[in-house]
Amino acid sequence: MSRPSTPNELRKAWQDFFVSKGHTAYASASLVPANDPTLLFTGAGMNQFKDMFLGKGSHSFKRASTVQKCVRAGDIDNVGKTLRHFTFFEMLGNFSFDDYFKKEAIAWAWEFITTVLELPPEKVTVTIYKDDEESFGEWKKHGIPEARIHRFSAKSNYWPQNAPEDGPNGPCGPCTEMYYDFGPGTEKGDAGPDDLDSGRYLEFWNLVFPGYDRRGKNDLRSLGRRNVDTGAGFERMLAVMDGNNAPFHTAAMRPIVEAAAHALRTNYGGAGGNDALVRRVADHVRTATMCVADGIRPSNEGRGYVLRRILRRAIRDGIGAFRLQEAFLHEIVPSVVATMKDAYPDLVAGEREVIAAVRAEEEQFRATYAKGIRYFEDALPKFKTSGRVPGDVAFKLHDTYGFPIDLLTQIAEEEHRLTVDRPGFEVELEAQRERARAGSKMAGDVFATGPLGDIKAKGAKPTKFLGYDGTGCEGRGTVVGIIQGPTSVASASAGDDVSVVLDQSPFYAEGGGQVGDAGVIEGAGASGPVRVRIETTKGQDGLSLHVGKVESGTLTVGQAVDAKVDRARRDAVRRNHTATHLLHEALKRVLGNHVRQQGSLVADDRLRFDFAHGKPMTAEELRRIEDSINGWVLDNADLDTKSMKTDEAKASGAVALFGENYGDDVRVVSVPHVSRELCGGTHVRRIGDIGTFRVTSESSVASGVRRIEAVTGLGAIAAANADRDRLREISQLLKAPSDQIVSRITAIQDEMRDVRKQQERAASEAGAKLGERLATQATTMGGLRVLVAEVRGQDGKAVKALWEGLAKAGVEAAFLVGESGDKAPTLCGALASAVKRGVDSGALLKVAAAVLGGGGGGRPDLAQGSGLDRTKIPAALEAVTQAIGKVLGG
Numbered sequence: 002m003s004r005p006s007t008p009n010e011l012r013k014a015w016q017d018f019f020v021s022k023g024h025t026a027y028a029s030a031s032l033v034p035a036n037d038p039t040l041l042f043t044g045a046g047m048n049q050f051k052d053m054f055l056g057k058g059s060h061s062f063k064r065a066s067t068v069q070k071c072v073r074a075g076d077i078d079n080v081g082k083t084l085r086h087f088t089f090f091e092m093l094g095n096f097s098f099d100d101y102f103k104k105e106a107i108a109w110a111w112e113f114i115t116t117v118l119e120l121p122p123e124k125v126t127v128t129i130y131k132d133d134e135e136s137f138g139e140w141k142k143h144g145i146p147e148a149r150i151h152r153f154s155a156k157s158n159y160w161p162q163n164a165p166e167d168g169p170n171g172p173c174g175p176c177t178e179m180y181y182d183f184g185p186g187t188e189k190g191d192a193g194p195d196d197l198d199s200g201r202y203l204e205f206w207n208l209v210f211p212g213y214d215r216r217g218k219n220d221l222r223s224l225g226r227r228n229v230d231t232g233a234g235f236e237r238m239l240a241v242m243d244g245n246n247a248p249f250h251t252a253a254m255r256p257i258v259e260a261a262a263h264a265l266r267t268n269y270g271g272a273g274g275n276d277a278l279v280r281r282v283a284d285h286v287r288t289a290t291m292c293v294a295d296g297i298r299p300s301n302e303g304r305g306y307v308l309r310r311i312l313r314r315a316i317r318d319g320i321g322a323f324r325l326q327e328a329f330l331h332e333i334v335p336s337v338v339a340t341m342k343d344a345y346p347d348l349v350a351g352e353r354e355v356i357a358a359v360r361a362e363e364e365q366f367r368a369t370y371a372k373g374i375r376y377f378e379d380a381l382p383k384f385k386t387s388g389r390v391p392g393d394v395a396f397k398l399h400d401t402y403g404f405p406i407d408l409l410t411q412i413a414e415e416e417h418r419l420t421v422d423r424p425g426f427e428v429e430l431e432a433q434r435e436r437a438r439a440g441s442k443m444a445g446d447v448f449a450t451g452p453l454g455d456i457k458a459k460g461a462k463p464t465k466f467l468g469y470d471g472t473g474c475e476g477r478g479t480v481v482g483i484i485q486g487p488t489s490v491a492s493a494s495a496g497d498d499v500s501v502v503l504d505q506s507p508f509y510a511e512g513g514g515q516v517g518d519a520g521v522i523e524g525a526g527a528s529g530p531v532r533v534r535i536e537t538t539k540g541q542d543g544l545s546l547h548v549g550k551v552e553s554g555t556l557t558v559g560q561a562v563d564a565k566v567d568r569a570r571r572d573a574v575r576r577n578h579t580a581t582h583l584l585h586e587a588l589k590r591v592l593g594n595h596v597r598q599q600g601s602l603v604a605d606d607r608l609r610f611d612f613a614h615g616k617p618m619t620a621e622e623l624r625r626i627e628d629s630i631n632g633w634v635l636d637n638a639d640l641d642t643k644s645m646k647t648d649e650a651k652a653s654g655a656v657a658l659f660g661e662n663y664g665d666d667v668r669v670v671s672v673p674h675v676s677r678e679l680c681g682g683t684h685v686r687r688i689g690d691i692g693t694f695r696v697t698s699e700s701s702v703a704s705g706v707r708r709i710e711a712v713t714g715l716g717a718i719a720a721a722n723a724d725r726d727r728l729r730e731i732s733q734l735l736k737a738p739s740d741q742i743v744s745r746i747t748a749i750q751d752e753m754r755d756v757r758k759q760q761e762r763a764a765s766e767a768g769a770k771l772g773e774r775l776a777t778q779a780t781t782m783g784g785l786r787v788l789v790a791e792v793r794g795q796d797g798k799a800v801k802a803l804w805e806g807l808a809k810a811g812v813e814a815a816f817l818v819g820e821s822g823d824k825a826p827t828l829c830g831a832l833a834s835a836v837k838r839g840v841d842s843g844a845l846l847k848v849a850a851a852v853l854g855g856g857g858g859g860r861p862d863l864a865q866g867s868g869l870d871r872t873k874i875p876a877a878l879e880a881v882t883q884a885i886g887k888v889l890g891g
């Protein structure tokens with residue numbers, strides 16, 4: 002193996018080395034953690050193997066190595082300021098799942114750096130967890146002197162950092178880290194060799210031994226497993242290989258930094274002193290590119306909001322420090338693609354999509370940024386002396402002008418040396434949420450906390466859902482609460498609008514995109530039968546609210562009732578819900594793995610599915626989607642639904658939807674060999690129940706987000722019938738059988754084109770004739786034939802044809818006023834001979850417009866316009882005649 006020197010060579014050397022040590026080279030996971038909705042981003046190589054460390058994973062191998070894409074926003078304030086902090090980076094990792102342990106991990110790490118990378122051993126310093134004698138002994142065996150083996154507490158030598166005290170729960174353990182000594186003369190080079198935080202040293206590889214499962218504060222349970230999780234910073238490793246303590250200046254990052262400088266219209270390393278900002282922008286664009294490529298879009302929530310914050314910080318650097326008036330960030334994207342494409346080839350196809358998403362975000366933010374800054378600066382005198390931006394100002398900037406709070410903090414600190422009243426901001430934010438809740442209360446929303454709180458106080462437990470069993474449409478329950486308007490009541494009678502809470506019910510409460518069920522609730526009331534018609538069912542705090550109207554009798558809290566879901570409607574919903582899962586899978590197969598669900602609606606009459614994808618789908622792609630789904634429908638497999646513990650479900654590889662908060666128990670809905678999703682909705686029993694699937698529309702909902710609407714079962718048949726009816730109607734109108742419609746329409750279009758051409762020809766002939774006649778009225782001015790005239794009944798187009806006729810008849814300059822309703826279309830034309838003499842049609846037309854009102858303009862040889870005041874026509878003719886006279890001296 003020759004010594005690697007480029008980023009690609011390092012990636013390859015890493016994988017080759019660990020494969021030679023019995024590892025499976027495994028691909029980087031997406032930045033969006035696949036089975037862990039609790040995590041915003043993949044931030045370490047071990048994330049995708051979390052279950053393997055706990056002994057619950059499903060991989061057959063016991064050793065793996067990866068080059069993993071990572072996003073960590075925690076260090077964002079240092080990014081750019083130093084040469085080694087990033088929000089995106091790659092992590093080289095090797096892992097043992099209850100297989101090899103400290104001895105091998107340390108030996109291979111040592112072998113890799115000393116024999117593959119050929120680093121001088123004396124430059125390496127290590128740290129160990131304070132009482133990890135085993136690691137201590139291993140390092141010594143490789144010849145590291147004791148003075149270069151430092152012991153630290155869990156605060157620095159545990160992973161996650163200080164896990165026993167601070168968490169999170171899950172796999173954790175002591176670690177040993179490797180540092181490279183760049184020697185005095187770097188950054189803070191005079192720091193002594195004991196100060197590992199100085200610029201002299203760079204931590205580049207962390208070897209973790211996650212042998213514990215943390216369950217709570219200082220509650221570590223031994224897993225009894227020999228686990229290894231190592232992570233080497235890719236850019237840091239390159240810096241070590243370069244012998245220069247500057248990960249930002251390695252080949253993995255330098256081209257992006259240069260591109261950022263170019264886009265910022267500055268020089269990197271020049272005299273401007275802006276290098277830290279250039280680095281920050283470069284980092285942020287790299288992060289954004291990698292995020293968008295993995296299906297993340299800027300938004301106001303979750304990881305989308307992190308991406309938005311990162312982008313807005315970079316945009317603001319461009320506006321603030323570099324005074325760029327136009328969107329610039331997207332110009333940096335191609336350098337990221339070029340630098341990363343060998344390792345992540347999907348970037349090439351996604352480049353345009355990334356550019357569009359980055360640009361859209363910048364344009365959107367720029368639209369309000371200037372106003373926000375003005376608002377901030379206007380308010381500045383009020384709080385300058387206190388040194389603190391008040392919470393209400395921060396909130397207004399956040400809410401009205403789209404300044405994320407950390408961006409405002411940055412602006413306040415960096416430009417004005419002010420702090421931000423963060424608690425005050427939080428209070429305002431909470432008040433806004435409160436107002437939103439109150440707003441929905443005034444709108445008559447039954448979810449107002451009041452009545453529901455009463456019902457819960459009386460002991461109502463979360464409604465048990467009976468809808469998965471049997472037909473799923475019938476069940477018996479007891480009324481535990483009735484809400485009428487803003488209060489909870491003991492009974493309700495015919496005509497009352499109510500929301501009924503039952504202890505258990507087959508009615509599905511709106512959620513996960515699926516609409517709530519409708520139907521009836523019936524019972525034997527004290528004074529006769531009761532019947533409540535339910536329009537929909539909504540959920541709040543685990544209680545299902547059956548929203549409807551009492552049709553007859555009196556419904557009383559405590560009474561037993563039969564709840565009957567409208568079965569035809571439910572069945573239609575089921576078909577659409579299962580079809581949504583199939584659609585998700587078909588889209589991935591046809592368009593690629595970047596397709597990610599962004600939202601969905603499952604109703605009885607249609608389904609809607611929003612997903613990340615950068616361009617409109619072609620008719621051919623849509624047809625393939627339909628064909629795949631209808632193929633699965635015809636296969637008619639049994640749908641499999643299982644209820645299991647969330648952890649188990651994820652371990653089985655089920656797709657968890659992001660932003661969904663799953664409880665401890667989940668349902669896993671699987672279509673054999675097709676899809677497997679965590680889902681609480683109601684589904685068909687066999688895939689054939691869907692009947693048939695048909696896309697009704699494909700459109701854009703936001704930049705980079707497409708929407709498909711589709712129908713199934715009877716809905717699909719109805720859509721097909723509607724299409725057929727339309728076709729029949731068209732065929733009747735065209736008086737042609739439907740298979741001849743296309744040729745008939747083409748023939749009509751040809752005919753129309755001919756007619757239009759004929760008309761134009763006729764008009765120009767008429768114009769020419771009229772022109773010839775009018776030409777006789779032309780006078781001679783300064784030796785040129787000139788006509789200034791009003792021509793009644795000729796609109797703008799006709800006036801143009803007229804001028805062409807006049808020109809043919811030898812008139813060299815003309816000013817014409819036509820007639821179009823109460824407007825006066827004007828034209829001024831001049832042949833080359835007249836233009837040469839100084840006649841300027843555009844200027845003459847302006848002379849006319851000054852008299853007539855209205856406007857117009859054009860070139861010296863031809864100008865057209867429209868005047869407003871027809872009574873001024875004689876005056877206009879006079880003015881133009883004089884103007885021409887002046888030019889021609891006639």
Ligand code: SER
Pocket residue numbers: 044045046047094160207208209230231232233
């Ligand atoms: N998980 C550890 C880290 O992130 C080592 O891979 O540092």
